[in-house]
Amino acid sequence: MHAARRPPRALVDFLSEDGRPPLRLAFEGCREVLRADTLAEVRTVLQAAERHAAAGAWCVGFVRYEAAPAFDAAFEVHPADGPLVWFGVFDSAAPWPDAPAAGAWSTGPWQSELARAAFDARIARIHQAIRGGETYQINLTEPLSSGFQGEAEAWFRALQREQPQGYAAFIDTGEEQLLSVSPELFFDWDGERIRSRPMKGTAPRGDDALSDARQAAALLASEKERAENLMIVDLIRNDLSRIARPHSVKVEQLFQARAWPTVWQMTSDVLARTREGTGLVDVFEALFPCGSVTGVPKVRATGLIRSLETAPRGVYCGAAGVLRPGGGAIFNVPIRTVQLRDGRAVCGIGSGITIDARPEGEWDEWRNKRRFLEAAAAPFTLIETLRLEGGVFIHGDAHLARLQASAAHFGFGWDGARVRQALDGLLAGHAEGAWRVRLLLDAAGQPKAEAFAFAPTATPVRIRLATRPMETVHPDFLRHKTSRRAHYSRFEPTEPGIFDTLLHNTDGEVTEFTRGNLAALTPDGDWITPPLSAGLLPGVGRGRWLAEGRIREARLTVDALPQMRALAFVNSLRGWLPAELVD
Template sequence: METRIDFTQPQGLPGERLRRRFGAPREIFAAHALNEVRAVLEAVEAAARAGQWCLGFVRYEAAAAFDPALPTHAADGPLAWFAAYDQALPWADGEDAAQEAPAHVVWRSSLTRDAFDQAMAQIHEAIASGAFYQVNYTAPLRGTLQGSPQALFDALLRAQPGGYAACMDTGEEQILSVSPELFFDWDGKHILARPMKGTAPRGATPEEDAALAQELRSAPKERAENVMIVDLLRNDLSRIAEPFSVKVPRLFHTQALPSVWQMTSDVQATTRPGTRLVDVFAALFPCGSITGAPKVAAMRMIQALEPSPRGVYCGAVGVVRPGADGGIQATFNVPIRTVALRGAQAVCGIGSGITSGALVESEWREWQHKSAFVERASQPFHLLETLALEDGAWRHLPEHLQRLQDAAAHFSTPWSSQVTQCLDALAAEHATGLWRVRLLLDARGRASAEAFACAPTALPVRLQLADQPLSDRWAHGEFVRYKTTRRAHYDAFAPTDPAFFDTLLFNEQGEITECTRGNIAALVDGRWITPPLACGLLPGVGRAIALREARVSEAVLRLADLPRVQAWAFVNSLRGWLAAELKLPAQS
């Protein structure tokens, strides 16, 4: 696996990135005991001052190397590991390291819901007793990799772009980090920390998305969680800062990530003359955003609740390189959103900060939102549009292309004129008749399309009601909001009885959402309504046309409302508006 970094330049121009790849290392620095960690960091700083680039990590379990009072489990690998390189090679945008088959991982949580609830109860009890006021509680996802580590890193980078990404190989372990969180950026004089605390899901519409961001910025619980860690970082930085130089120039900044909104704040300082890299780590490590506050008490709770070492997750991953005037430039992330591989065995930690105001159900949902990045990257998929081609003319083509382009932007998929060229070629080959066209766009932006003869649909179509809700993990996730070939959550509800055309779905709140292959409309009290996107459904093109033409309006429809429905319609762009009948379960 090729070693690479793709780091935001936090103190550079907007959008400026440090993208480099590396060949064979000149030297390896590794610490396997606590008393070796400081020496490794000193060697890394010396190598960078001599002109080398050093890329590596410090494991969470190295904490006691800087403060013996910080408790952790025993490490399961080197406490610190860095590779030194004579040069950093350019890595251009779009230049992929691997052309292998996509990677595939099926993840399973090591934590049951019951165990999560019990841990939350213990945390709330400890907070109430005054042991600490925030703790960061985590648990690993585990899986087995099919494919190459490089292919998985490429997919992770597409799933979580724009942060502080690095991949490296120690020989026994591969670290694939796509963390959005900056630990610190230090040029030998000025230091910036950017702790990330506060999370909200992304919205189903631009309006809902903006409202969720505003709610995150103003929520007392989220702001309190952020301020607690800002205060901790201010205190940590003061240990190496010149007097009165610690500042907080930006507080409660919301950052849009693909699956969540995150809140960050900036803490800056001027370091004292003679400060070394090891001094920075001694003051800051581990980052307070992944421990809690006070740090020692929070880490005691972490050790008690979490049965295994965190590893590189929640430690630090970064690069130390030559700086100005013989100095150094050190940039480290907090390795959340990070996968560690040993052979085919993959581990990825997920967690959140717990305060007195944390609600169990909300925190559990936050974990699901945070794990979406690795779910996205771990199973290959294509973006999908299903279009009607009738006598050589496309039905609602602009709307389909806009929806596909929106999905491409969301999933960081390249977009080009190849999409329309592909459709033009297919239309020329099918000048007569009605065709169902399946348009696909892969992760590299390559388009393909197939046409299938489309037979008339017998009316009315018969629908069955799902026997259980579509879980919130899917209903409010990106694989419902955007149309892709990742459809297992829909396929599980597909009718097995050929008498039924499709299945009507509902969410965990008992709200009707959609069918597995189209949207739904219901006539209630003489008015046609369709569920709003916030209930968790695909924004279908046929649905959008019906709304635009005022044939329907949005309104929540609950299971309890079903007896009031006077008529049903199945709606999509391919079939149009189809009269439907819903078979309700027999009353017991």
Template sequence: MTIPRALLEFGDPHHSGQPATKLAFGEPQQVLVAHTLDEVRPVLEQVDALSREGLWCVGYVRYEAAPAFDAALQVHAAEGPLVWFGVHAQPLADADVALPTAPEPHVQWTPRISREAFDANMARIHAAIAAGDFYQLNYTAQLKAPFASVEGSAMAYFAALRRSQPRGYGAFIDTGEEQVLSVSPELFFDWDGTRILGRPMKGTAARGANPQEDAANAERLRSTPKEQAENVMIVDLIRNDLSRVAEPFSVKVPRLFHLEALPTVWQMTSDVVATTRDGTRLWDVFEALFPCGSVTGAPKVQAMCQIKALEPDARGVYCGAVGVVKPGGHATFNVPIRTVTLRDGTARCGIGSGITFDAQAEGEWQEWRSKRMFLERASQPFEVLETLALRDGVFQHLPLHLQRMAQAAAHFGYSWSEAVAREALAALAQTRPAGAWRVRLLLQPSGRCTAEAFALLESPQPVRLQLADQPMADAQGEFVRFKTTRRAHYDAFTPLDPAVFDTVLFNSAGEVTECTRGNIAIKLGGRWVTPPLACGLLPGIGRQVWLAEGRFVEQVVYTDQLAEAQGVAFINSLRGWLDAELV
């Protein structure tokens, strides 16, 4: 059994319905490396030649290799090889692959730019656009984190990133000196030697907190002139780049403004296709296209000059190209966004967005936050959680709890079997045939379920609730909308006074949302209401049951209305309806 040095999980670029290509490679029989600009062309020519001899070449091209293709492109000095490819006779058979089973590492990311610096750089970009220096710029910043590389930890982290950002063009490459963990959703190019496809990704919107909001966000992205303009600018750049290697009049745009649903964001893509001229080689394709215009801006030369002035760090593999050249020369490369590199005990990841004249600093900052969510999800391991009551051997509202867990599993990409969950609960129930118990059902990424029980003590009523002293920072986040063991955002509001049962939370708009351990019902104007999901809260099972029964209705409630409340109740399926008072 062999521990892979490279893993590829590339989706089908042509959407033919074929499953993703999954390949593992062991120790390369040859390594091709370019450390200097004048070595870049010979290495890519070797890759081209060896692939045409029937070998597989898996590797990357750093962003800082750009001047090898055009001396006018400005970059920082590289912090690693400009080009690296492992050469393999064939992929490993599934039976020959041994994947390490290291636990998923905890990674604490630190942004390297403050909001003040971000706003200042946005102002510089807008001034340069107004001066006519360029009309779009892809601005990025690096995040860094310490990373303890023990055996299997890099691959375990790649697996976590892949669950966080499924589909697309995933690649794990271990060169020995560094590891590249790319879960990029963006195709750079797919070229079979004749037909070439580029799919630039420009335009982003956050996923919604519920289906209605999600659909509205998607439609807004599809129809907003700013997002369309940003996409069209890069499509035009890619068309021009492709024309350098294309047969005359063969460059086409068969698909424009297509939306792709990723776990944390909507992304807009467009397809640009062409027929390459006879005699075109891999070097020619890179010379024409690299770096991809979606990660530079337009015009490319001027944009990259400004990028070097604004960004203090080399981008590295991020925003370069990661991919495979198959036997016969068929090449598929991603644009390594959503990509982590591990080197010298440090993890690095870049986040960025395309800036046009009408881009607003607050909107771009929030877009960066949305794009970072794949890191947040993968960097702190968690389990999907359901908390339910077991009373005299019977679980309360069990079908609804299992349905909610299934929805969370689908959202986070966890394996799920209702039969496995029921089996874990049934085994626990046999040991607790009488009494009242608080049961925690935990789902791991692998699909394994465990259940644990604790005595459920009755709560004297009315329970005392306090109002939070500040809004919850991310009330619309996925760890609010789905119940998991990631609870730091709730734990920060845990009452310090033991006489206080829970804390009433609210969002940045001053709208009441929920409590840290349950939902809330409020009596206003003679009727009971509860905040709608759009305010940012967990869709509690008790809340769902009582809404269906008509015990209360949804209504936005502001914190300044709480003084008018004729009644307050803490509600969840575990404890039921608890009369409450605000203190």
């Protein structure tokens, strides 16, 4: 037993397999802490946790990546920065607390010591090792760090909103906190059947439903990503065979694309039936660390990782999970995971490097993977702005379809009947005249509708071109309408008589207004609107006029803007407004 600053506690929200209900539980009243600080203690602690679970207790905890040599001395790791194994023993579990965690939190800017030149050099070294026959693939990672203030659980719940439906665990040991919202299953074992789901292959989400589907299809069709995934599948099959009954190792759902709010990930399932007498130590000895976070072959991969990376990984890339009462265990691979201690937050980011990997592509993948940190930094709601006229919501079905798509993308709760009920509640007091309706949806799926007086807009509206391009913005907050609008607000006009500002991106492409989309009449007599790839909201009005053939998508640059014969501000609320560009 070690003295702790606070009583240990935990929250676990794990998907379960084979028809079992998910584990959504809270743990308080820890009666014992099991902890290994040396490699010699690792097996002993795992065996003790297994005994407690067999006797009816819940054991919740983690295994640091640096515990690997306890299972095979050939694994090479950095010295650990905390306990190699930690488990809290709990006599019972409480239901998951649906109420949001109280308290504020904040982080500073996320920093990395890895410069781009050093990143490129590490990939070059891995390519050299692959060409020399040392390895086929290496999982390269780097820690990001930041200061942290506030309530750790509140931050965990915010992170989970950005990475829903995975294997989320909040573990407070009293000395440090683990905030894991990992989408990757390490293993789910009921004492006989064991399933592992390695995750290899990443693609960013698309700008709209069509491009999103194309991104998923491209990921599944990518020879590079499939080869990367298959290498790890073969490694997991080999690892499982060490504890499996003969001929029981099988691959299910090879190459599946799974959607997360910021990325698509490719997964595959490997199953086996374990031999009689297999214990938790045997499972870890066969599988740990997971091949998806090392590379192939595993032992040589850990040696290369040790030489390339400058700091311990900690719980990141280790294992975090639960031992169930009566036996069986489920653990994630802690990616998308933050480790907190003494006001400092650390989060690892990484990817698998094969011979086909290119530095610019991997650098972009790392940026995509860290977006869940940035997105969680400020809670937001989804927004739809509708026109209510004569007791009818104009294009109401299209607005609700867009809202539902955004809710699915971000993992927000959705109850279509409740959303419609919120809108219908406005009808009694606003059955006549025209109204601007603001419909909000929070992460829990709670809708709120408000109506405001609405007057027709005199035309033509006067607009100005932004004096500078819009800085790089998380694409989710361009293609989905949310309350996170600082990137628009700073461009909203303050000059009397100016209706809106016309925006453009860093590539010199015209995009949209701060409150609507653009239509432009070309010298050839065609009405065009910038494509979504330029970075803009897929407005409901814009979608309607595209479907009717009144406008078509085409790239429009700032330099070409003076050549346009006419401009229009378009959205569902105000319709089609002729616009005049003011110099």
